[in-house]
Amino acid sequence: MLPVYQEVKPNPLQGANLCSRVFFWWLNPLFKIGHKRRLEEDDMYSVLPEDRSQHLGEELQGFWDKEVLRAENDAQKPSLTRAIIKCYWKSYLVLGIFTLIEESAKVIQPIFLGKIINYFENYDPMDSVALNTAYAYATVLTVCTLILAILHHLYFYHVQCAGMRLRIAMCHMIYRKALRLSNMAMGKTTTGQIVNLLSNDVNKFDQVTVFLHFLWAGPLQAIAVTALLWMEIGISCLAGMAVLIILLPFQSCFGKLFSSLRSKTATFTDARIRTMNEVITGIRIIKMYAWEKSFSDLVTNLRKKEISKILRSSYLRGMNLASFFSASKIIVFVTFTTYVLLGNVITASRVFVAVTLYGAVRLTVTLFFPAAIEKVSEAIISIRRIQNFLLLDEILQRNRQPPSDGKKMVHVQDFTAFWDKDLQLLEDGDLTVIGDRGTTLSGGQKARVNLARAVYQDADIYLLDDPLSAVDAEVSRHLFELCICQTLHEKITILVTHQLQYLKAASQILILKDGKMVQKGTYTEFLKSGIDFGSLLKKDNEESEQLPVPETPTLRNRTFSESSVWSQQSSRPSLKDGAVETQDTENVPVTLSDENRSEGKVGFQAYKNYFRAGAHWIVIIFLILLNTAAQVAYVLQDWWLSYWANQQSTLNVTVNGGGNVTKKLDLNWYLGIYSGLTVATVLFGIARSLLVFYVLVNSSQTLHNKMFESILKAPVLFFDRNPIGRILNRFSKDIGHLDDLLPLTVLDFIQTLLQVVGVVSVAVAVIPWIAIPLVPLGIVFIFLRRYFLETSRDVKRLESTTRSPVFSHLSSSLQGLWTIRAYKAEERCQELFDAHQDLHSEAWFLFLTTSRWFAVRLDAICAMFVIVVAFGSLILAKTLDAGQVGLALSYALTLMGMFQWCVRQSAEVENMMISVERVIEYTDLEKEAPWEYQKRPPPTWPHEGVIIFDNVNFMYSLDGPLVLKHLTALIKSREKVGIVGRTGAGKSSLISALFRLSEPEGKIWIDKILTTEIGLHDLRKKMSIIPQEPVLFTGTMRKNLDPFNEHTDEELWNALQEVQLKETIEDLPGKMDTELAESGSNFSVGQRQLVCLARAILRKNQILIIDEATANVDPRTDELIQKKIREKFAHCTVLTIAHRLNTIIDSDRIMVLDSGRLKEYDEPYVLLQNKESLFYKMVQQLGKAEAAALTETAKQVYFKRNYPHIGHTDHMVTNTSNGQPSTLTIFETAL
DSSP states (O other), rough: OOOSOOSSSSOOOGGGOOOHHTGGGGGHHHHHHHHHOOOOOOGOOOGGGGGGGGHHHHHHHHHHHHHHHHHTTTTOOOHHHHHHHHHHHHHHHHHHHHHHHHHHHHHHHHHHHHHHHHHHHTTOOTTTHHHHHHHHHHHHHHHHHHHHHHHHHHHHHHHHHHHHHHHHHHHHHHHHHHHHHHHHHHHOHHHHHHHHHHITTTTHHHHHHHTTTTTHHHHHHHHHHHHHHHHHHHGGGGHHHHHHHHHHHHHHHHHHHHHHHHHHHHEEHHHHHHHHHHHHTTHHHHHHHHHHHHHHHHHHHHHHHHHHHHHHHHHHHHHHHHHHHHHHHHHHHHHHHHHHHHTOOOHHHHHHHHHHHHHHHHHIIIIIIIHHHHHHHHHHHHHHHHHHHTSOOOOOOOOOOOOOOOOOOOOOOOOOTTTHHHHHHHHTGGGGOOGGGGTTTOOOHHHHHHHHHHHHOOOOOOEEESSSTSSHHHHHIIIIIIIIIIITTTTTEEEEEGGGGGGGGGGGEEETTTTEEEEEEHHHHHHHHTHHHHHHHHHEEEEHHSHHHOOOHHHHSSGGGGSSEEOTTTSSSOSSSSOSOOOOOOOOOOOOOOOOOSSSSHHHEEEEEHHHHSOHHHHHHHHHHHHHHHHHHHHHHHHHHHHHHHHHHHHHHGGGSSOOOOOOOOOOHHHHHHHHHHHHHHHHHHHHHHHHHHHHHHHHHHHHHHHHHHHHSOOHHHHHHHHHHHHHIIIIIHHHHHIIIIIHHHHHEEEEEHHHHHHHHHHHHOOGGGGGHHHHHHHHHHHHHHHHHHHHHHHHHHHHHHHHHHHEEEEEEEEHHHHHHHHOOOHHHHHHHHHHHHHHHHHHHHHHHHHHOOOOOOOHHHHHHHHHHHHHHHTTTTOOOOHHHHHHHHHHHHHHHHHHHHHHHHHHHHHHHHHHOOOHHHSSOOOSSOOOSSSSSOOOOOOOEEEEEEEEEEEETTTTTOSSSEEEEEEEOOEEEEEOSSSSSSHHHHHHHHHHHOOEEEEEETEEGGGGGHHHHHHHHHEEOOOOOOOOOOOOOOHHHHHHOOSHHHHHHHHHHHHOOOOOOOTTTTTTGGGGOGGGSSSOOOHHHHHHHHHHHHTTOOOEEEOTTTTSSHHHHHHHHHHHHHTTTTTTTEEEEEEEEEGGGSSSEEEEEEEEEEEEOOHHHHHOOTTSSSHHHHHHHHHHHHHHHHHHHHHHHHHHOTTSSTTTHHHHHHHHHHHHHHHHHHHHHOO
């Protein structure tokens, strides 16, 4: 990859003129492209030079370095906040002027509104001077509106850019620091923590800059508004302000409650997702054990707890939104009730000036000001965390020369087996792109790339940390001989390994245990002193399994530079006897389908399903009516005020002739209705909020349960085709949206939409002519929204896809930190990081500007509407009275911000509905056969355990290749059958067919019952399996052994004793009820395998299937497992899939499979007599000594079984010959 991206598309903003900058015209070409086709990364404009990651980062780094120096001189702690302020205060201060102008315009608007209404109150058709001044006022009003429309978006664009710059600079500094952390510092922090700084903490800067100026603008505006109100309506304005002030702590209380609920919910959500992760990872095992119901209950319980918390926090949110919705109503109500009760007369101009002024200040005081305080406090916490990170110790940047002792040493390390062959397999040879952390390579290939990279460096000393364990024996030998012994024979090489066969080639051997040196010497010295490597290996098994020996630090100790090191990390799965590199899953490579991404619009069907999942349609109709009622009450309350004012002014006019005696209206009647309407507004508002949340959270619950049920019943093929991440994403991210964001956004959208509809209806009701210009404005708006969304969807997609490389680069850098330092690649990594950041900035920049482009145009539409209402009312002055004009105009002014918000929320709802679609897609997957049929086998079935395969064909998917072809075989009752064959021969497929993980063709009988005629659970519960990879689930040991509580404690303890785990479990704090770590990771592989054996012992089934359970287990555990199987399952039919022939050489019969066909099926000794047989060839491949031992065992077993009277073999001998090869093999492999 190039260190810096070339200038692909110069940024048009650089050459744009003022007009183009104000209206964002320079973005038009991008929208045209977005309209024609999907936007790709190449369409994005390159970053402005001043926004480049390197430039910004180095600038802030400079200020920070100065700050650190200053603090050192003054013996203080350096302050990151100070460095940030020094760096950015000038540019940010200028933006304060914008805020000032904008907030002043908001305050000036109502004054001119009052003047226009005044004209109507004292309307005199003859007075042309008054008419002209009214026109002047209307002009000022519209100019204010236009200034607001344009300034607001320019301001927002610039503060968001400021936030972006600060964030980018911070990221650059955090990454730079991460590359320089010392060893001590690495211990104090974790990769997760650093990624968290980069993903969560820096995002606070994006938000804080937007609100920061309101810290001073808010209080200032409140003071100005109070003063104006005082001039307008006297002391009663204080009553309204008091309500506003009281609402503030009320809202912040809600906020505190909400965040405490939020953290409780999060713990339940984490638990649920962790469980889901295990279910999806271990789905094969869960299906084979028929444990679906147990997991279903587990997840359902977790989900119930989570939903009850989510409902509570949702109700809180609902109350919060409702209070926001009705706050202005309560304020106006309190103000005017006080005003009237103090004996004043209500007039239209006073009412609507007050209403509009309160409207202006309410947003600032109840929304922006608290948000500013909250964001600033969050940002301060984040800055503190980042500052602590930036102050951690760094490594010294200097080159040390190691003292050379003149002795050269050779160490064996096997790494580059047939790499050229591998390169030919890869499509693009050595230019193939490797996935994140090498995911596309197998373990062995990764090890070899690693070795090759080291060899390329041509250093003097090579430290090789066990590179051979990941590759199979043949490759290992090749690497060792050609790469380590030949290529590196001139160099000092230290090899850490536990493959004993390479020790002969070492000039010095050093044996470590628990980080201490046990012995040191040459191979011949060791042989003379009679030390048995094997005994060392065996003795240390237990310890090394619990604690892998920390062998790497020892290497850094200079004194050992001439010795070869051997560590006993025997828990590594490296003792595989020539097993092929990749684990034998032998599944036909199932193509991973691309995730279908819904393009374009979300269908009506999705909305219908979403709401119907939440409640009955009667409830939904009621919900619609309730929403309408709330909005009607909302409008009526304002209308009643204007009606009241009109009645009052008509009285005033009539009395004018006979002296100025103002008649009072019947106060109780007017005030009574007014109070009634206010209460109705508040109650309806709260009711509809709570109901919407109730329905939508319920719907999320229903959809989650349906999806989970559908996943549990999906065939195994589904899990092979869809990566875990994709399925898990549905349960974490998409369900998260349904629980949390979607209900809130939907409610918000409904509220604002109804208010917009209310505003327009009121205007049309007052001046019906307005309907005429409304039609073209509406059409323009609909076209604009469609046009905008085409591009904005792609921009959003690009923003999220360009964000992930930043994180993956960071986490792979942290994981490969030693490698980066060893190869001195810090500079290059930093450049790459900056390039990734710049790419993300390109997308983020478009994300900011496109949304502003749209917003400016929306506000232009609103401004048109205000102009039409203002001038329309003046032209039609004769037919209107003051109250109506006041209502129409003050409503039109509120439209400015609200219409914006409404459209933005509608786009958000549509975006999030994609989550609903993705969830619904998974509620209806193809199902495997039912778990239980009407026809159930007798409870004692199968008591014989006879298995008959009758012409069985098997494939994993309908369109896949056959993996078993015309297989016919009879397995007698209590027979022990070994199944052998090369990788991909169909060994595991045989098991899959038996368990019906996919439906086989042909017939499989077990004890005269056809397996396809009974339910899956009835079938699977009757066969025990010891799987290849032992799976434990989070939860207690008891749950892991017996999820349905079918056994007594005594039975469980006995089973544990059988597998020698009783003491281990008794040492745990809660014994069997101790919670295991995630996936039982606090047990070694061997122990987990024993738990699987205990499960099989507990089930007491007549049929046992073992899928090469010993591939990654140390010799002692292996011996134990073999012994237990022979003891406990003597009366069962046992099928063993073997990779290591010594485990099955004493079977009754052996099945040899080759590419899906049964090639040979007979007693082992008989097969060995035939020199042409595949089995004979497989045994010969193991080497002479091993082959002879196996043949001898097979012979003894054969004669003992068929001719027991010949050569009365002592019982003991057979046992040793059963057990012997297993220990032998290990060392055959090892030496």
